[in-house]
Amino acid sequence: xxxxxxxxxxxxxxxxxxxxxxxxxxxxxxxxxxxxxxxxxxxxxxxxxxxxxxxxxxxxxxxxxxxxxxxxxxxxxxxxxxxxxxxxxxxxxxxxxxxxxxxxxxxxxxxxxxxxxxxxxxxxxxxxxxxxxxxxxxxxxxxxxxxxxxxxxxxxxxxxxxxxxxxxxxxxxxxxxxxxxxxxxxxxxxxxxxxxxxxxxxxxxxxxxxxxxxxxxxxxxxxxxxxxxxxxxxxxxxxxxxxxxxxxxxxxxxxxxxxxxxxxxxxxxxxxxxx
Amino acid sequence: xxxxxxxxxxxxxxxxxxxxxxxxxxxxxxxxxxxxxxxxxxxxxxxxxxxxxxxxxxxxxxxxxxxxxxxxxxxxxxxxxxxxxxxxxxxxxxxxxxxxxxxxxxxxxxxxxxxxxxxxxxxxxxxxxxxxxxxxxxxxxxxxxxxxxxxxxxxxxxxxxxxxxxxxxx
Numbered sequence: 001x002x003x004x005x006x007x008x009x010x011x012x013x014x015x016x017x018x019x020x021x022x023x024x025x026x027x028x029x030x031x032x033x034x035x036x037x038x039x040x041x042x043x044x045x046x047x048x049x050x051x052x053x054x055x056x057x058x059x060x061x062x063x064x065x066x067x068x069x070x071x072x073x074x075x076x077x078x079x080x081x082x083x084x085x086x087x088x089x090x091x092x093x094x095x096x097x098x099x100x101x102x103x104x105x106x107x108x109x110x111x112x113x114x115x116x117x118x119x120x121x122x123x124x125x126x127x128x129x130x131x132x133x134x135x136x137x138x139x140x141x142x143x144x145x146x147x148x149x150x151x152x153x154x155x156x157x158x159x160x161x162x163x164x165x166x167x168x169x170x171x172x173x174x175x176x177x178x179x180x181x182x183x184x185x186x187x188x189x190x191x192x193x194x195x196x197x198x199x200x201x202x203x204x205x206x207x208x209x210x211x212x213x214x215x216x217x218x219x220x221x222x223x224x225x226x227x228x229x230x231x232x233x234x235x236x237x238x239x240x241x242x243x244x245x246x247x248x249x250x251x252x253x254x255x256x257x258x259x260x261x262x263x264x265x266x267x268x269x270x271x272x273x274x275x
Numbered sequence: 276x277x278x279x280x281x282x283x284x285x286x287x288x289x290x291x292x293x294x295x296x297x298x299x300x301x302x303x304x305x306x307x308x309x310x311x312x313x314x315x316x317x318x319x320x321x322x323x324x325x326x327x328x329x330x331x332x333x334x335x336x337x338x339x340x341x342x343x344x345x346x347x348x349x350x351x352x353x354x355x356x357x358x359x360x361x362x363x364x365x366x367x368x369x370x371x372x373x374x375x376x377x378x379x380x381x382x383x384x385x386x387x388x389x390x391x392x393x394x395x396x397x398x399x400x401x402x403x404x405x406x407x408x409x410x411x412x413x414x415x416x417x418x419x420x421x422x423x424x425x426x427x428x429x430x431x432x433x434x435x436x437x438x439x440x441x442x443x444x445x
Contacts, residue, residue, distance in 0.1 A: 001422065008415035012353075019389055024382030 039154065041089040044145050046161055047172070048109025052093075054166050055173020056113070063098040065116060065266075070096065073262040074114075077129050077255060081136060084199040090139060094132070102214070104131055106138045107176050108145045120263055122210065125255040129200070130193060130207035137192030143185045148176055190237055194244045201253040208241035284425045288339050290408030300336060301343035301405035304329055305398045308347055323348075323355045338424050343405045346420040347398070350413050354394045357387045 039047075056062055078094045090110030100117040107113070112135045114128075122128045138144060148157060152175060160168045181189070194204040215238075308326050326348040333344045361384055367374045397413055404411035412418065 001418070005415060005418055008418065012415055016357075016386055016390060019386040020382050022382070023385040024378050026378075026382070026385075 039145055039149065039157065043158075043161060044142070045090070045109035047145075047157060048107050048111045050160065050169050051107050051173040051176055052111050054169045055177070056095075056107075065096040065098050067265065069265045070262065073125075073257055073265075076257055077125050077132060080200050080202070080255065081129065081132055081196060084196060085136065085140065086199075088140065092136070092139070104135050105177055105179075106135045106144050107173075108148070110139050112136070112139065116266055119266055121213070123213065123259075124206070125257045125259055125262075126202050126206040127210040127213075129202045129255065130197060130204075130210050133193035133196040133200075133202075134189050134207065136196060137189030138181065138185070140192060141185065141188050143181055143189065144176060144179060146185075147179045147181065148172065151175060151179075186237070187240075190240060194241065198244075198246050198250060201251060202255070203252045204244045204246065205241055208238045211238050211241070283427055284421075285338060285427060287410060287425070288337070288408075293337070293339050293408040297337050297340050298406050298408050300333060300340045302402045304333070304340075304344040304347035305402035305405065308351055309395070309398065320355065320359065322351060326351055339408070339410075342410065342420050342424045343401065345424055346401065346411075346413060346416050349419060350394070350398075350416040354387075354390055357390055361387050 057064070074094060074096065078092065082088075082092050088110075092110040092112065094112050094114065096119065097113050097115050099115040101115045102118045102121045103115045104118055105113050112132065114132070114135075118131065119128060122131070152172065156168070157172065159165070160172060190207065193207060197204045197206065304326070307329055308322050326344075330344045330348045333340050336344075364374075364380060364383070368376050368380065401411045401413065410421075412421065
């Protein structure tokens with residue numbers, strides 16, 4: 001009796017564990033993933049330019065900051081990063097939007113927008129570097145175009161590339177700027193930013209200090225910093241940043257900028273003109 | 276009493292001997308738990324509670340009914356536990372950064388889905404057999420239930436001996 005029960009139990013367990021093991025090694029992504037994005041880099045850049053032109057620059061509620069001193073300071077940081085990306089398909093454009101929000105977003109084609117509130121919030125150029133690296137990560141991994149294709153469909157996006165449908169372009173722009181990336185994409189962008197900062201001789205822990213400051217000041221979640229804090233729990237992102245092991249021989253270099261001066265100019269810059 | 280002390284088990288009732296009411300009660304054990312399973316989703320525990328209640332309600336019923344209610348009850352314990360683990364695991368993935376939607380979890384979900392489907396199919400077969408007045412033994416659980424319900428317990432055997440009319444001792 002007992003022997004017979006053990007035999008039956010072994011059969012049932014073997015069937016269950018066998019099924020589990022077999023289905024664990026099934027390449028699920030082949031069945032469920034959507035087809036790869038078929039949009040070329042050229043078309044993405046074209047779409048990015050249309051969105052920037054129609055959805056950002058022509059929006060009367062958005063003010064782009066143009067100040068030689070601030071642009072120069074921003075260029076120090078962005079040049080450092082862009083020259084260390086390695087092989088890239090995009091020609092990056094960084095613009096500052098006048099706003100108190102602590103936010104930044106990426107549009108197709110390597111167009112990255114930073115809110116002035118975010119720059120003022122950063123304690124150092126290294127922290128800004130960390131945020132920009134993260135946004136570059138979204139661009140390099142093509143997360144934005146991926147989301148747009150998934151949400152709107154490739155045919156709709158192709159249909160606006162002619163540039164005649166301003167309303168539709170504005171709509172796509174709205175979708176692009178309000179896009180919330182999923183956790184996997186955020187992690188990919190974080191991982192990319194660690195490598196990029198390391199290659200740029202910036203300490204990857206700067207991302208941790210930035211997120212920690214955010215958490216300290218605004219708690220775990222705040223609607224004003226939604227895009228940066230896609231997931232309420234930032235602890236794992238802080239942890240990943242702190243635990244990132246730089247390669248041997250890594251020599252941290254401080255970015256030579258008078259950061260207090262930059263913030264002061266940003267706060268006091270009076271003539272904000274569009275474009 | 277219908278005992279068979281040679282095998283150590285009560286003899287099995289045959290379809291013709293079983294009242295229609297018993298057949299329906301036995302079938303109800305399987306059908307009731309499917310209904311409760313649907314009601315219990317996504318927290319797969321109500322079906323188990325319902326099965327326990329049904330089992331105790333029928334505790335005084337015939338051995339045929341008790342066998343099927345016992346089998347229906349214990350056979351759903353593993354799938355209930357598997358479903359509970361799947362729900363708990365999925366919940367952790369949804370709320371925690373540390374837990375990812377891994378292939379191990381996907382494999383587990385499919386294995387649990389198969390287990391539930393098999394359980395559903397064998398449960399239907401069990402219900403049909405019970406309605407026909409037949410015994411139906413699920414792998415492992417059938418033997419446990421048969422042993423639990425039909426085994427002649429020592430107290431039952433001695434009671435039987437006491438009730439027997441015996442010839443005078445010479």
